Amino acid sequence: xxxxxxxxxxxxxxxxxxxxxxxxxxxxxxxxxxxxxxxxxxxxxxxxxxxxxxxxxxxxxxxxxxxxxxxxxxxxxxxxxxxxxxxxxxxxxxxxxxxxxxxxxxxxxxxxxxxxxxxxxxxxxxxxxxxxxxxxxxxxxxxxxxxxxxxxxxxxxxxxxxxxxxxxxxxxxxxxxxxxxxxxxxxxxxxxxxxxxxxxxxxxxxxxxxxxxxxxxxxxxxxxxxxxxxxxxxxxxxxxxxxxxxxxxxxxxxxxxxxxxxxxxx
Amino acid sequence: xxxxxxxxxxxxxxxxxxxxxxxxxxxxxxxxxxxxxxxxxxxxxxxxxxxxxxxxxxxxxxxxxxxxxxxxxxxxxxxxxxxxxxxxxxxxxxxxxxxxxxxxxxxxxxxxxxxxxxxxxxxxxxxxxxxxxxxxxxxxxxxxxxxxxxxxxxxxxxxxxxxxxxxxxxxxxxxxxxxxxxxxxxxxxxxxxxxxxxxxxxxxxxxxxxxxxxxxxxxxxxxxxxxxxxxxxxxxxxxxxxxxxxxxxxxxxxxxxxxxxxxxxxxxxxxxxxxxxxxxxxxxxxxxxxxxxxxx
Numbered sequence: 043x044x045x046x047x048x049x050x051x052x053x054x055x056x057x058x059x060x061x062x063x064x065x066x067x068x069x070x071x072x073x074x075x076x077x078x079x080x081x082x083x084x085x086x087x088x089x090x091x092x093x094x095x096x097x098x099x100x101x102x103x104x105x106x107x108x109x110x111x112x113x114x115x116x117x118x119x120x121x122x123x124x125x126x127x128x129x130x131x132x133x134x135x136x137x138x139x140x141x142x143x144x145x146x147x148x149x150x151x152x153x154x155x156x157x158x159x160x161x162x163x164x165x166x167x168x169x170x171x172x173x174x175x176x177x178x179x180x181x182x183x184x185x186x187x188x189x190x191x192x193x194x195x196x197x198x199x200x201x202x203x204x205x206x207x208x209x210x211x212x213x214x215x216x217x218x219x220x221x222x223x224x225x226x227x228x229x230x231x232x233x234x235x236x237x238x239x240x241x242x243x244x245x246x247x248x249x250x251x252x253x254x255x256x257x258x259x260x261x262x263x264x265x266x267x268x269x270x271x272x273x274x275x276x277x278x279x280x281x282x283x284x285x286x287x288x289x290x291x292x293x294x295x296x297x298x299x300x301x302x303x304x305x306x307x308x
Numbered sequence: 309x310x311x312x313x314x315x316x317x318x319x320x321x322x323x324x325x326x327x328x329x330x331x332x333x334x335x336x337x338x339x340x341x342x343x344x345x346x347x348x349x350x351x352x353x354x355x356x357x358x359x360x361x362x363x364x365x366x367x368x369x370x371x372x373x374x375x376x377x378x379x380x381x382x383x384x385x386x387x388x389x390x391x392x393x394x395x396x397x398x399x400x401x402x403x404x405x406x407x408x409x410x411x412x413x414x415x416x417x418x419x420x421x422x423x424x425x426x427x428x429x430x431x432x433x434x435x436x437x438x439x440x441x442x443x444x445x446x447x448x449x450x451x452x453x454x455x456x457x458x459x460x461x462x463x464x465x466x467x468x469x470x471x472x473x474x475x476x477x478x479x480x481x482x483x484x485x486x487x488x489x490x491x492x493x494x495x496x497x498x499x500x501x502x503x504x505x506x507x508x509x510x511x512x513x514x515x516x517x518x519x520x521x522x523x524x525x526x527x528x529x530x531x532x533x534x535x536x537x538x539x540x541x542x543x544x545x546x547x548x549x550x551x552x553x554x555x556x557x558x559x560x561x562x563x564x565x566x567x568x569x570x571x572x573x574x575x576x577x578x579x580x581x582x583x584x585x586x587x588x589x590x591x592x593x594x595x596x597x598x599x600x601x602x603x604x
Contacts, residue, residue: 125481174320183427184373186398192370296501299399299427300467308499 043160044073049168050245051078051105051205054233055085055138057094059243062264063232064098070247070260076157078205078229079105079170081150082138083118085233085269086276092146104153105170105206106177110135111142112151121177124296131294133279158199162250164225167199171206180204180228182211183301190226191215201225201248201255208291209236209302210244212257227257235289237306241266313578314528316541321570322372323595324362325546325556328354328387329378335405335447338516339435339473341508341583342560344379351559352549353384356393362547363397365570373595374400377546377556382408388416395424401596403471406432406457407450414460421466429596430461430468431503435475437487445475459496469501469596506590508557510583520582530588538591539584541577545570556594557583 048067053060067075077100082088095102104112106119118135122128142150155176157168172178173193190213193202200222210230217224229246230236236244240261247258270286281292290307298306330351333344342350363374374394381387381402394400409417421428432454436442439451446454461468470492476484485502492500509519536542540555551565552573558564558581566573579588587593 181427183425184399186370186372186426188367189370189372189398192368300421300429301427303467303501304465 043162045162046072046247046249047074047076047161048072048245048247049076049078049203049229050232051170051229052080052208052231052233053077053091054080054083054231055088055091056233056243056264056269057085057087057090058266058269059232059262059264060091060094063243063245063262064094064100066260066262067245067247068098072247075100076168076203077102078168078203079103079153079176080107080205080231080233081105082111082142083107083134083233084278084282086272086278088138088142089146092143092149101157102153103157103168103170104150104155104176107135107138108150108153109176111139112147112149112153114139114147119177120294121179122294122297127294127296130279130281134282137276137278161201161248162253162255164200164255165198166201166203166248167197168203171204173197173199173202177206179207179297180226181207181299181302182209182213182228184299185226187213187215191217191224193226194224201227203227203229203246203248205229205231208234210246210259223255225255225257230259232262234285234291237289237291237302239289239307241287241289312528313580314526314531315576315578316536316539317576318545318574319537319542321366321369321543321545321574323375323540323544324366324371324373324570325375325377325544325594326354326359326362326390327351327378327546327548327553327556327559328359328376328390329381329384330354330549331379331559332383333378333380333405334383334407335380335450337435337447337512338445339475339507339513341511341513341557343511351379353386354390354547354549356386356389358549359390359547360393362552362570363394366397369570369574372398374398375403375556375595376400377403380405380408382413388413388420391417391428392420392423395420395426395428399426399429401429401431403431403433404457405446405450405454406430406434406461406468407453409457409460411460414464414466417461417466418464428466430466431471431596432458432461432468433471433473434458434488435473437484437491445473455492455495458492462497467499467501468497469503471503471505473505473507475507503596505593506586508583508586510557510581511560520585524582524585526579526584526588534588535591539579539587540594541579544594545573555587557587
């Protein structure tokens with residue numbers, strides 16, 4: 043049974059941050075490495091991600107992006123409702139679809155929607171957005187604790203791990219009847235910074251220490267200027283490059299709840 | 309023979325609405341689909357106890373978001389106390405015309421928001437980016453008071469969502485949206501968020517427009533391969549002074565009253581109204597975002 047696992051979501055074709063993340067995980071040591079989905083989007087040359095995932099034996103959950111690319115759908119199923127958000131999402135999707143190899147697409151199509159395992163007496167469920175819907179946004183300030191409790195009950199889990207929103211957070215709560223600790227963990231994304239003016243990205247380490255769960259978010263620095271340069275060469279939108287260089291999100295903002303939105307620049 | 313309408317089951321109660329100020333409003337908009345006004349007592353104010361009872365019932369059902377509408381919610385003197393209580397349960401959204409938001413209201417809202425781990429969203433209805441355009445629909449003097457409310461909220465760290473009912477042609481989308489953004493910035497709201505709503509052709513809006521065409525109903529055939537969770541009735545209910553209704557749009561229809569508790573109101577509902585056709589076409593028109601539902 044694993045005692046230490048590493049996880050991250052949203053690679054968004056950022057193979058440079060992926061490589062730094064995987065090196066860091068190896069340095070610290072982890073029994074398993076999980077990616078919670080969304081391999082493509084946003085960044086350049088999506089195929090560069092594939093060999094790294096294989097080399098480090100990363101177990102991957104299918105994100106909405108991977109489901110779209112794998113099945114040749116018309117859009118990324120990101121769940122945006124604003125026209126400007128959808129405009130940028132479409133640019134990014136068309137680029138990623140065109141530049142993803144057939145082999146990678148077939149592999150993405152077969153990825154599981156969830157992974158379950160036992161971890162120090164806890165039942166862990168890994169998914170992309172939420173256990174009930176791949177592209178559901180679970181933001182820290184818009185997700186009631188009783189809603190998380192219901193998800194744990196409905197899906198028979200003690201620890202639910204997800205990503206999709208792009209901003210990491212976690213919450214501990216107690217199951218009313220059994221007085222057992224439950225957790226929700228948003229593992230964060232490594233493909234772009236968290237809309238806080240910092241250029242680094244990050245992943246999450248779960249450890250069992252003295253029979254208790256320890257959740258740690260580990261920031262990862264990488265050569266973001268090199269990524270921005272490659273995005274320029276690939277003629278990706280300047281708005282995306284600005285995010286990589288400044289740490290502020292410039293697009294796909296209308297889905298953010300008030301408290302997450304006010305922390306950003308736009 | 310009675311016509312058979314598609315039946316929609318409540319998939320999960322994600323959005324719980326409150327008709328917190330009933331049908332009482334300080335203004336009388338030309339396009340109001342439930343004809344709210346200062347004298348429309350069809351639905352009365354809800355009390356703190358009324359709301360609290362539903363909040364407590366909502367826990368077990370796993371409700372994700374709470375919405376407060378009317379009428380004009382700020383006419384209800386218990387609103388702030390109700391919002392403070394709600395934000396112990398989850399995120400709240402208030403749908404308002406913004407006119408009754410005074411400096412101390414904005415400050416108290418900020419305090420309530422700061423005390424909670426959840427987001428408090430304020431949606432302000434404005435229907436034109438000039439005084440002339442807006443006041444033609446919403447009444448004389450409304451524009452200036454609404455903009456004053458927007459400014460006060462922006463000064464108190466809120467990012468109000470400006471909710472606009474679409475009364476223009478598609479080709480003018482760009483002009484209208486730019487108009488709104490520029491106007492809002494000039495009135496002291498530097499980072500405007502906008503939400504566009506379709507008009508619902510019932511209530512006063514039926515008289516203002518020509519209402520629905522005879523064929524504008526939802527049929528079973530139209531629901532083949534349709535994302536059912538775009539329909540409000542698949543994931544929402546609205547509590548009122550007279551019980552729980554299927555959705556915020558249909559409270560004037562007696563058949564939309566589904567019972568006294570949330571549990572009673574989780575029964576399936578037939579799409580027998582023409583307003584359902586607008587909901588079908590535009591999808592998720594009432595909630596802030598369309599993220600509800602589950603994978604097929």
